[in-house]
Amino acid sequence: MTKARKTTMLIVSAILVLATVLAGCSSDSKNKPSPSPSSNATNTPSNNPEEPASDVWEFGSEALEFSMYGHYSWYDVPAWDSTVAGRWLKENKKLNITPISAGGNPEQKLSTMIASKSLPDVMWMDRGADVERLREAGQLVAFDDYLDKYPNLKTWMGKDLNLLRSSDGKLYQFPNWYTGRANGNAGYVINKKIYDELGQPKLETTDDLYNYLVAVKAKYGDTVVPFDPDLAKDSQGLGVLYTAFKENASYTHLHANVRAVPQGDNLTSLFTDPTFREAQKYIAKLYREKLITQDAFTQTRDQIEERIMQGRVAVYAGANPTVVAMNAHQEMVKKDPESGYFMIWPIHKEGLDKNKIFPGTYTALGWNVNVITKAAKDPEKIFAFLDWYTGPEGQSLLFFGPEGKNWKGFDSEGHPIFTDDYNAEEVLELQKAHDPIMWNGNTGFIDPAKMKYESKLPAHEQNWAARYQSEITWPTQSNATEFINLVPQPDSELGIVKQRVDDIYTQAYAQSVMAKDDAEVESILDKAEKDAQAAGYGELLEWRTVEWKKNIEIIAGG
Amino acid sequence: MAQATTEQRTRLEQQPKPKKNIFVRFLKQWDIQLMVWPGILLIFVFAYLPMYGILTSFMDYNIFTGGNIWANPWVGFKHFQMFFDSPEFYNVMRNTIVISLLKFVIGFPAPIILALMLNEIRHMMFKRIVQTVTYLPHFMSWVIVAGLVMSMLSTENGSVNMLLKSVNMIDEPINFLSMKEYFWSILISANVWKEIGFGSIVYLAAISGVDPHLYEAADIDGASKFKQIYLITIPTIMPVVIIFMILSIGNLLNAGFEDILLLANNPVLRPVSDVIDTYVYRVGLSNFRYSYATAVGLFKAVISIGLLTMANYIARRSGNSLW
Numbered sequence: 070m071t072k073a074r075k076t077t078m079l080i081v082s083a084i085l086v087l088a089t090v091l092a093g094c095s096s097d098s099k100n101k102p103s104p105s106p107s108s109n110a111t112n113t114p115s116n117n118p119e120e121p122a123s124d125v126w127e128f129g130s131e132a133l134e135f136s137m138y139g140h141y142s143w144y145d146v147p148a149w150d151s152t153v154a155g156r157w158l159k160e161n162k163k164l165n166i167t168p169i170s171a172g173g174n175p176e177q178k179l180s181t182m183i184a185s186k187s188l189p190d191v192m193w194m195d196r197g198a199d200v201e202r203l204r205e206a207g208q209l210v211a212f213d214d215y216l217d218k219y220p221n222l223k224t225w226m227g228k229d230l231n232l233l234r235s236s237d238g239k240l241y242q243f244p245n246w247y248t249g250r251a252n253g254n255a256g257y258v259i260n261k262k263i264y265d266e267l268g269q270p271k272l273e274t275t276d277d278l279y280n281y282l283v284a285v286k287a288k289y290g291d292t293v294v295p296f297d298p299d300l301a302k303d304s305q306g307l308g309v310l311y312t313a314f315k316e317n318a319s320y321t322h323l324h325a326n327v328r329a330v331p332q333g334d335n336l337t338s339l340f341t342d343p344t345f346r347e348a349q350k351y352i353a354k355l356y357r358e359k360l361i362t363q364d365a366f367t368q369t370r371d372q373i374e375e376r377i378m379q380g381r382v383a384v385y386a387g388a389n390p391t392v393v394a395m396n397a398h399q400e401m402v403k404k405d406p407e408s409g410y411f412m413i414w415p416i417h418k419e420g421l422d423k424n425k426i427f428p429g430t431y432t433a434l435g436w437n438v439n440v441i442t443k444a445a446k447d448p449e450k451i452f453a454f455l456d457w458y459t460g461p462e463g464q465s466l467l468f469f470g471p472e473g474k475n476w477k478g479f480d481s482e483g484h485p486i487f488t489d490d491y492n493a494e495e496v497l498e499l500q501k502a503h504d505p506i507m508w509n510g511n512t513g514f515i516d517p518a519k520m521k522y523e524s525k526l527p528a529h530e531q532n533w534a535a536r537y538q539s540e541i542t543w544p545t546q547s548n549a550t551e552f553i554n555l556v557p558q559p560d561s562e563l564g565i566v567k568q569r570v571d572d573i574y575t576q577a578y579a580q581s582v583m584a585k586d587d588a589e590v591e592s593i594l595d596k597a598e599k600d601a602q603a604a605g606y607g608e609l610l611e612w613r614t615v616e617w618k619k620n621i622e623i624i625a626g627g
Numbered sequence: 628m629a630q631a632t633t634e635q636r637t638r639l640e641q642q643p644k645p646k647k648n649i650f651v652r653f654l655k656q657w658d659i660q661l662m663v664w665p666g667i668l669l670i671f672v673f674a675y676l677p678m679y680g681i682l683t684s685f686m687d688y689n690i691f692t693g694g695n696i697w698a699n700p701w702v703g704f705k706h707f708q709m710f711f712d713s714p715e716f717y718n719v720m721r722n723t724i725v726i727s728l729l730k731f732v733i734g735f736p737a738p739i740i741l742a743l744m745l746n747e748i749r750h751m752m753f754k755r756i757v758q759t760v761t762y763l764p765h766f767m768s769w770v771i772v773a774g775l776v777m778s779m780l781s782t783e784n785g786s787v788n789m790l791l792k793s794v795n796m797i798d799e800p801i802n803f804l805s806m807k808e809y810f811w812s813i814l815i816s817a818n819v820w821k822e823i824g825f826g827s828i829v830y831l832a833a834i835s836g837v838d839p840h841l842y843e844a845a846d847i848d849g850a851s852k853f854k855q856i857y858l859i860t861i862p863t864i865m866p867v868v869i870i871f872m873i874l875s876i877g878n879l880l881n882a883g884f885e886d887i888l889l890l891a892n893n894p895v896l897r898p899v900s901d902v903i904d905t906y907v908y909r910v911g912l913s914n915f916r917y918s919y920a921t922a923v924g925l926f927k928a929v930i931s932i933g934l935l936t937m938a939n940y941i942a943r944r945s946g947n948s949l950w
Contacts, residue, residue: 079658086665177912180915184694198915202915206691291783302894359799362782363782363783364782366805366893367805376783560916575897576894579805579895
């Protein structure tokens with residue numbers, strides 16, 4: 070080997086070794102901060118002897134910083150500086166939140182954080198198995214001591230809080246969009262221009278809907294999708310159709326966490342439910358005749374939004390069609406005031422009472438929850454912030470911006486007083502931008518506050534969503550609080566059963582929609598019932614019946 | 628490994644030179660050793676050390692015990708038993724084997740054929756462009772590729788359906804991504820499209836090592852282009868082909884994960900799309916059944932090692948084995 074070659078090789082080797090060492094070090098430093106919060110956590114109580122536990126800590130009196138993680142594949146906590154409210158809170162309340170990203174793979178991220186004992190301070194996630202698992206392992210902070218000191222949550226949620234309590238009787242979860250009032254957006258959105266061009270036919274019963282879709286198909290052919298059910302594999306618009314076939318049928322019956330129909334005192338199989346079968350036959354007929362988009366099960370949100378934006382959908386139904394339809398409506402009327410979208414009263418089967426048809430549901434507990442982990446240095450301060458955030462000041466900040474511009478002070482009912490400078494467009498932008506940091510929305514406060522402004526405007530000037538929420542969707546959502554907490558632990562025997570039943574259901578659901586005729590729908594559901602029973606569906610239903618009755622008791626007894 | 632060391636030893640014993648102290652030999656080639664050790668270290672730390680986690684497949688693993696896996700109870704072969712008894716077992720195994728065989732049979736020769744074809748192109752500019760265009764998809768993530776495939780095959784304004792319609796081959800758009808019959812073809816085509824160019828790079832390199840004199844001699848002897856490919860190019864690059872074939876046989880049970888997860892959106896496809904990896908993800912990880920997931924993964928690994936050993940055994944007879 071020549072000398073020059075040897076020198077080159079030496080340099081290359083040295084670089085390689087260095088790279089290895091560096092790589093080793095960098096991962097080391099990443100892991101380092103993790104143990105510090107937990108070691109601090111054990112020290113804090115003794116660190117603050119001048120602060121007795123009974124003292125109320127006022128949010129904003131001292132700097133507060135914590136880390137936050139959202140347990141969803143489609144969500145990451147935004148950079149705290151990136152929002153108006155975040156900047157305002159940083160400057161005025163000395164609050165800084167460090168986002169922790171799930172990187173699109175929350176299961177793996179959470180597992181890693183648990184196993185490496187580096188949990189974030191606050192986690193935003195669904196109620197149920199994950200929360201329960203963390204609680205059982207003693208990773209969560211109970212809120213019971215804080216509830217009276219920081220009273221917003223208790224005031225606004227009332228006795229429904231009891232439904233959030235874990236099996237040990239303590240409260241570990243701070244709910245999001247909890248409410249005592251009906252809310253929700255599920256329903257049918259109609260393309261105005263197409264509806265007008267077809268002579269504004271009656272659209273009330275399932276037969277009307279079918280005839281209307283046929284007419285759309287005949288007139289517009291392939292250029293317009295007659296019925297778009299949003300993401301059909303999550304039920305969505307197809308689940309909304311299910312509710313048309315029986316009074317008081319609930320969208321929740323189809324949900325993975327329930328997947329059962331109440332009959333008398335028992336929860337019974339969905340596969341044998343005559344309403345479900347009737348609905349599936351109707352849906353299969355629509356699909357077969359190409360009245361439902363053939364991409365229903367494979368399409369993505371982007372494809373749906375694009376189509377709606379271009380006005381190429383005649384009827385759009387889903388569990389939450391409001392945002393997409395509102396955006397599309399606003400864009401479309403700019404070009405053509407006669408176009409756009411409107412919502413209709415839910416479709417019902419001929420002979421049923423249309424006031425007893427509920428395409429969507431809400432629960433008193435709202436959507437998801439915030440939990441504070443034992444890794445948090447100052448759980449009480451974090452709770453104080455969450456409580457402030459869910460109170461009138463926090464909610465008004467998120468929905469109407471910092472106090473002083475669009476609103477100032479509160480009226481006698483506790484609603485914000487809107488100033489003359491109120492800028493509807495700015496408010497709309499703020500709400501859109503703040504959506505990812507609305508972690509503990511207070512529906513009972515914010516809905517009337519929003520309506521207070523809207524109700525003063527003439528109908529056509531009202532915010533599209535607000536108008537149809539107050540006129541149609543809120544009165545037509547049913548309360549499904551009794552169906553919460555029906556999910557067995559995933560790694561238990563029943564959890565395994567649930568997983569199998571879910572697999573069988575998702576497959577049979579899609580298959581039955583794509584069935585060739587009514588007989589095939591029947592046979593697919595018969596087979597699904599047989600497979601599900603073999604997998605243990607019966608035991609799952611029995612267990613769910615017991616839990617369901619417990620819920621009813623808690624709700625009734627308060 | 629054991630085999631390798633014995634082979635080395637026998638080779639050393641055959642050498643007439645007196646055995647030198649291993650330390651002296653190491654010092655003499657320290658600069659070369661320095662290049663190997665970082666790699667060995669990385670493999671040891673990231674591939675061998677974590678292997679103790681396999682033990683959790685024989686336990687009921689609770690994730691809150693973290694790294695201290697000894698705190699979990701032993702349950703023997705419970706999780707393996709559960710997998711073999713589960714109703715999905717037959718379907719999952721069939722799909723895994725069929726999809727991976729298809730990927731092997733079609734996806735393995737495809738880059739070789741492309742390389743042979745590219746080699747015959749005399750127009751340099753054109754060759755470069757084709758090469759770049761074909762290997763670029765390799766750098767796209769499956770999310771993007773799946774998105775492309777899905778919008779191309781969509782029934783509403785999907786380009787494939789529009790094309791078929793405009794040439795009057797169909798009257799109604801075909802719902803490609805919701806029909807079981809088409810899934811395997813779509814999956815394999817997307818895979819070949821994505822990886823063909825990148826895979827061909829190594830074969831092109833091997834082909835460029837072929838001695839040009841051989842072609843000249845063949846030309847003089849009047850061999851046609853096809854004959855030259857068949858009798859010169861292919862035999863010369865055979866060792867490379869065999870090594871890569873062994874490696875891909877080791878990967879045979881990796882029927883794919885992201886591609887299937889993203890393309891098989893419609894639950895109707897599950898009977899043809901559910902493979903070991905998607906099953907582990909859905910049943911194991913999403914439901915915290917880590918021990919079960921590990922057991923299924925271990926089962927897969929054992930079969931893969933068996934296949935690799937077998938392939939290597941066969942290859943050794945041709946003199947081109949890995950070890």
